[in-house]
Amino acid sequence: MRVEPRHPGPVWHTQDPRGREVVLTPDRWLHVLIEHGDLTHERDAVLAAVAEPTRVRRGKAANELHYFRARVGPTRWLQVVVHYHDDKGRITTAFGRRWLP
Numbered sequence: 001m002r003v004e005p006r007h008p009g010p011v012w013h014t015q016d017p018r019g020r021e022v023v024l025t026p027d028r029w030l031h032v033l034i035e036h037g038d039l040t041h042e043r044d045a046v047l048a049a050v051a052e053p054t055r056v057r058r059g060k061a062a063n064e065l066h067y068f069r070a071r072v073g074p075t076r077w078l079q080v081v082v083h084y085h086d087d088k089g090r091i092t093t094a095f096g097r098r099w100l101p
Helices: 026-035 043-051
Strands: 012-015 021-024 055-058 064-070 077-085 088-097
Touching: 012 043, 021 043, 026 088, 043 064, 043 077, 043 088
Parallel strands: 021 088
Antiparallel strands: 012 021, 055 064, 064 077, 077 088
């Protein structure tokens, strides 16, 4: 599992299980912090949920996947939403869940 910044900037990179690059940008991380403050110290867990998910489900949009990781973060499940374009992913949000949807 690779979960580290690639360069000294505030963009964080990981790979999904299929080997596609997925990024977490500062604006999306700020969204997570504002909307889901319980994840303040869980950035590495968000990236790890994409790299090594417990479950993966399709999202509502054709280019959207939902990654779930059990027993990380402040709740039972961590859900991370990723949108793909040209085989590259961008984390759009992340939040804790008590149950799988």
